[in-house]
Amino acid sequence: MKYMLLVHSALSDFETRDIKPEDMQETFDFMMQLNTELQESGELLDAAGLADPRQTVTVRKRGGAAVSTDGPFAEAKEVLGGYWVLDCADKDRALEIAQRIVEFDGPMSPDTIEVREAMS
Numbered sequence: 001m002k003y004m005l006l007v008h009s010a011l012s013d014f015e016t017r018d019i020k021p022e023d024m025q026e027t028f029d030f031m032m033q034l035n036t037e038l039q040e041s042g043e044l045l046d047a048a049g050l051a052d053p054r055q056t057v058t059v060r061k062r063g064g065a066a067v068s069t070d071g072p073f074a075e076a077k078e079v080l081g082g083y084w085v086l087d088c089a090d091k092d093r094a095l096e097i098a099q100r101i102v103e104f105d106g107p108m109s110p111d112t113i114e115v116r117e118a119m120s
Helices: 011-015 021-041 091-103
Strands: 002-010 044-049 057-062 065-070 078-087 112-117
Touching (some): 021 044, 021 091, 078 091, 091 112
Antiparallel strands (some): 002 078, 002 112, 044 078, 057 065
């Protein structure tokens, strides 16, 4: 079964991020190790961090026409920071991976991972 793990980050983290490069490396190392393990197990289909949400453009239907606006939802306090697409045996395995990510206690570590089954 395919699952998408969505990393939710506080919008303020992007606006006020003042993290030393060596602290960022700790998080990158964790993510790379996790990705390597998931790739070796055959579960990793895709993964990526996303660019600064202030570069986002949102397209909505307004009065029957597509209208583009800068940024994510204006009211949002959280933004999508990255994702994994996994092919897991079952939901329990997807949750196990999500829990491992949330339990990582490094700088830039996500507090929230949304686990969604991908429809095929």
